[in-house]
Amino acid sequence: MSQKTDEKQAKAGQRTALILAGTGALWILATWAGSHFGWSIRTRALFDLAALAGFGFALWQTFQLWRARQNDKGES
Numbered sequence: 001m002s003q004k005t006d007e008k009q010a011k012a013g014q015r016t017a018l019i020l021a022g023t024g025a026l027w028i029l030a031t032w033a034g035s036h037f038g039w040s041i042r043t044r045a046l047f048d049l050a051a052l053a054g055f056g057f058a059l060w061q062t063f064q065l066w067r068a069r070q071n072d073k074g075e076s
Helices: 003-037 041-075
Strands: none
Touching: 003 041
């Protein structure tokens, strides 16, 4: 595996970690704000769905990264 490929996969892993951490932090913040400011259930559900989409996207990115690493192992 080349150094360029390693760097590309490392950056993809960091990006995925930031997506996960950011989604979790924003979800916690939105949950707190919803209860503190008395937002409606529909508004809270919108933030829950957005968080679900963010976590789903991070899962998809993780799967793609895993597949790329599996393909690289087979080429060695």
